[in-house]
Amino acid sequence: MHVRIVGCGLIGTSIGLALSRSGFRVSLSDPSPTSQAIARDMGAGEIDVTDAPEVVVVAAPPDVVVSVVRAELDRWPGAVVTDVASMKQQVLDELRSAGADLSRYVGSHPMAGRERSGAVAARADLFEGRTWVICPTQDDDPGAVAAVRTVAEATGAATTTMDAAEHDHAVAAVSHVPQIAASLVAVRLRELSDEAIGLSGQGIRDVTRIAESDPMLWTQILAGNAAAVAPVLDALLDDLGRVRQAVTDLAAGNEDGARQVLARVIADGQLGHARIPGKHGSAPTTYATLVVVVPDRPGELGRLFNDIGAAGVNMEDLRLEHGQGAPVGLAEVSVLPSVAERLRDELTAKGWSVHE
Amino acid sequence: MHVRIVGCGLIGTSIGLALSRSGFRVSLSDPSPTSQAIARDMGAGEIDVTDAPEVVVVAAPPDVVVSVVRAELDRWPGAVVTDVASMKQQVLDELRSAGADLSRYVGSHPMAGRERSGAVAARADLFEGRTWVICPTQDDDPGAVAAVRTVAEATGAATTTMDAAEHDHAVAAVSHVPQIAASLVAVRLRELSDEAIGLSGQGIRDVTRIAESDPMLWTQILAGNAAAVAPVLDALLDDLGRVRQAVTDLAAGNEDGARQVLARVIADGQLGHARIPGKHGSAPTTYATLVVVVPDRPGELGRLFNDIGAAGVNMEDLRLEHGQGAPVGLAEVSVLPSVAERLRDELTAKGWSVHE
Numbered sequence A, B: 001m002h003v004r005i006v007g008c009g010l011i012g013t014s015i016g017l018a019l020s021r022s023g024f025r026v027s028l029s030d031p032s033p034t035s036q037a038i039a040r041d042m043g044a045g046e047i048d049v050t051d052a053p054e055v056v057v058v059a060a061p062p063d064v065v066v067s068v069v070r071a072e073l074d075r076w077p078g079a080v081v082t083d084v085a086s087m088k089q090q091v092l093d094e095l096r097s098a099g100a101d102l103s104r105y106v107g108s109h110p111m112a113g114r115e116r117s118g119a120v121a122a123r124a125d126l127f128e129g130r131t132w133v134i135c136p137t138q139d140d141d142p143g144a145v146a147a148v149r150t151v152a153e154a155t156g157a158a159t160t161t162m163d164a165a166e167h168d169h170a171v172a173a174v175s176h177v178p179q180i181a182a183s184l185v186a187v188r189l190r191e192l193s194d195e196a197i198g199l200s201g202q203g204i205r206d207v208t209r210i211a212e213s214d215p216m217l218w219t220q221i222l223a224g225n226a227a228a229v230a231p232v233l234d235a236l237l238d239d240l241g242r243v244r245q246a247v248t249d250l251a252a253g254n255e256d257g258a259r260q261v262l263a264r265v266i267a268d269g270q271l272g273h274a275r276i277p278g279k280h281g282s283a284p285t286t287y288a289t290l291v292v293v294v295p296d297r298p299g300e301l302g303r304l305f306n307d308i309g310a311a312g313v314n315m316e317d318l319r320l321e322h323g324q325g326a327p328v329g330l331a332e333v334s335v336l337p338s339v340a341e342r343l344r345d346e347l348t349a350k351g352w353s354v355h356e
Helices: A010-021 A033-041 A062-075 A089-097 A142-154 A164-187 A202-212 A215-224 A226-251 A258-274 A300-310 A337-349 B010-021 B033-041 B062-075 B089-097 B142-154 B164-187 B202-212 B215-224 B226-251 B258-274 B300-310 B337-349
Strands: A002-006 A025-029 A055-058 A080-083 A107-110 A131-135 A158-161 A288-295 A317-322 A328-335 B002-006 B025-029 B055-058 B080-083 B107-110 B131-135 B158-161 B288-295 B317-322 B328-335
Touching: A002 A010, A002 A062, A010 A025, A010 A033, A010 A142, A025 A033, A055 A062, A055 A142, A062 A080, A062 A089, A062 A215, A080 A107, A080 A142, A089 A164, A089 A226, A107 A142, A107 A164, A131 A142, A131 A164, A142 A158, A164 A202, A164 A215, A164 A226, A164 B164, A164 B202, A164 B226, A164 B258, A202 B164, A202 B202, A202 B258, A215 A226, A215 B226, A215 B258, A226 A258, A226 B164, A226 B215, A226 B226, A258 B164, A258 B202, A258 B215, A288 A300, A288 A337, A300 A328, A300 A337, A300 B300, A317 B317, A328 A337, B002 B010, B002 B062, B010 B025, B010 B033, B010 B142, B025 B033, B055 B062, B055 B142, B062 B080, B062 B089, B062 B215, B080 B107, B080 B142, B089 B164, B089 B226, B107 B142, B107 B164, B131 B142, B131 B164, B142 B158, B164 B202, B164 B215, B164 B226, B215 B226, B226 B258, B288 B300, B288 B337, B300 B328, B300 B337, B328 B337
Parallel strands: A002 A025, A002 A055, A055 A080, A131 A158, B002 B025, B002 B055, B055 B080, B131 B158
Antiparallel strands: A107 A131, A288 A328, A317 A328, B107 B131, B288 B328, B317 B328
16 A cells, blocks of 8 residues: 655655555655755655655644645545544544545544654554544545554554544643643743752652753644634633632631642542552553662662562553662552462562562 | 651651661551551560650651640650651641640652552652651751751651651642542543543553542541642642633634643643753753563563563663553663663664564
8 A cells, every 4th residue: 555644744655654664655744845855864754756645744833734624635536545643523623624535534633742853753553552533524425434444553553433523622631731731830840949949859750851852842732723722721720710719718828728628639639549540551550569669770770670570570550760869769569459468478588689 | 766656657657667677676666556557566666665765656646736835845855757648838837836846747759659648658768768857947957857868868868858847838839739639530431431531542551640639538638738829729720721712712613822732731731841850859851761572471571571680771761561462561771871872772672563
C-alpha cells in the first residue's frame, strides 16, 4: 500500500518511520524542504513522488488541517484521507460545510506525542501500544474506514472507534484541561524565591511535567477543541471557586462548612483518579509496591533489576526518587500482588533494603 | 540523646526508626495504644517511658499540634519541643497567644511523605536526602535550634532555615495548591464513560498522581495554611478565569486576542516549570534522555540496566512507559549530556533499540 504523509513533524515522520518498517511504500510532503529532507534521511519515506497514494495521512499543524485535507481530497480523487489532529468535530464540520467528499475522509487521532517536536524527535515506535482513535461518520465508505484502520494498526497502535464529539469531550477531560491546569500551577512558580522553589518535591514535578509542552501547538489544540474544553473549564472553575471560598473563609476564621468543602474535593479526586486505567488499557489493577534503597552510583540499579529478573518477576511499574543531597535513591517497584512477598524475601536475601 | 516522639503515624514512626538506627534513645507516645505498639514493634523506640527527654518531636495530626506542643512544653520544662506540621505560622501564632515558652519551641517541617499513612507505612529512610525546614524565631534559645537541627540531620535529612511565613508561602505554591489542582482535575474524571477514560495517557496520570492523598490530612493542612494558600488560589482563579473566557470566546467564534491568552499561559508555564530544581537540590540540569525499547518480560529491564552499569554510566532519572496492549515498554533514561552519545553507542552495540 502506498501511503502519502503530509506534514513531516514529530507525528508525520514517526508514522512514516513505522509504516516504512512495516513494508509500506511511504511518500512524504512538507511545505518546509528542510523538514521533508530530514524525514527522508531518517528513513520515513520518499519525497517528490507524483503517483497517486491509496491513503493520505495529514499530519499538519491543527490550524491548517482542514485546508490541507481539502486539497488532498481534491488532488487524489481515488485516495482515502485521514488527519491526526487532537480535535475531530471542528475539522469534520468545516469539511462538511466546505462540501468536501466525506465518503473518503475519516478523521483519526493517535494518542501519542512527546514534549519535543519536529522530525528529529520522531521515533518508529512512537505509536507502539498506544490507542489510535478513529472517528467514522455515516458518510464514510466502509472501505475508507478499513483502510485507515490498516494504516493505524501497521504503526503498532491499537485502534478504537468513537464519534467525533465523544472523542473531543474525552480528550478535553483527559488531556486538554490537565494541560491547562499543569501550566497554570507552573505559572505560579515563576515569582517564587530560590529558597521557596527549593522546597519542590516529586508532587509538583509530576503535576507540572507536561507544562513543558509547546505553546504554539497547544494554542491551536485548545482553540480547535474550544467547544468541548469550555464546559470542562466551567466545571473546574466552579469547583476552584468553592475551594477558594472555603480557604478564604478559613483564613478569616469563619469555619462553617469550609472543611467539608475541602474534604469533599480531595475525596472526589481520589475517586476520579482511581478510574484511570492501569497498564495495557486494562481495568485499574492495584499493584503491590516494594521500595528498595539503591546507592546512587553506576550499576546499582542494574544489579537490582537483574536480581528482580533472576527472581522471575516482571516489574509492572517503576518510579525512581532521588533525595536532595543524598547518596541514595529509592526505587518504587510495582509488581503483581501475588509475587510481592516472594520478591521481597529474595531481594532481602541478596542484601537489599526493602520496604513495603 | 533521648528524643520523645508524640504521634506514631507515618512521620513520627519514620523519625523513630531513623533516630533509633542512628543510635539515639527514642521514646514513643500516641493516644492510640495500637499505633504506639506497632511503632515499638517496628523498632521505632520504647513506650511507657517516664524520664525526661532532651527533645520532643510532635508528629500529631495538624489540627491538634498546638495543644500537644503546649502540653509537652508544660510536661518537660527542660526539653526542646519541635513539631513537623506542614504549616508553621498558625502554630507559632497560637502558641504565642497561649503564652507558651517560645524559647524552647522550634517549628520545623520535613519535606517528605507518602500517599500511604500510618505506622505500618513508616520507613527509616523516609527523610534521607529530603529537605527538613527549620523555622527559628527571635524568641528561640540558640541551643534549642541546634538541638532540632541535630535531630533532623540524624534522620538523613538536609536542614534549611526559613521564617514561618516564608515557609508557608513556599509550600502553598509548591505543594498545597498543586494538591488542589491535581484533585480538581481528577474530580472531572468521575463522570467520564469507560471509553473516554480509556484515552488516558501518561500526562493525566502524572498530573493527578497526588490526587490519591488522604482527604482528612489534606483538609487539616489546607485549613492550617489557609492564609498562605488563599492568595495563590486567588491568582490561579484569575488566570483560569481568563483562560476560560478565551476558550469560550473561541468556541463562540470570537477570536480577538483569545489565542494570545492561551499561548501566554502555556509559555509562562514553561518558564515556571523550568525553575524547579533538578536532582539533589542543585540548579536545574538539562539531562540527555535516551529512549530504549524494552520487551515486557522478566529480566529485560535488569539486562538493560546491567548494560548501562557496565558502561560505567549513572542514570540520573528514569521513566517507564507502558503502551496499551503492547508487548513492549519504553524506558526513558536520563543521563549527563557528556556521556549520552557513548551510552547510546554501547547500548546499540549490545542490540538495544535506542532513540534520542
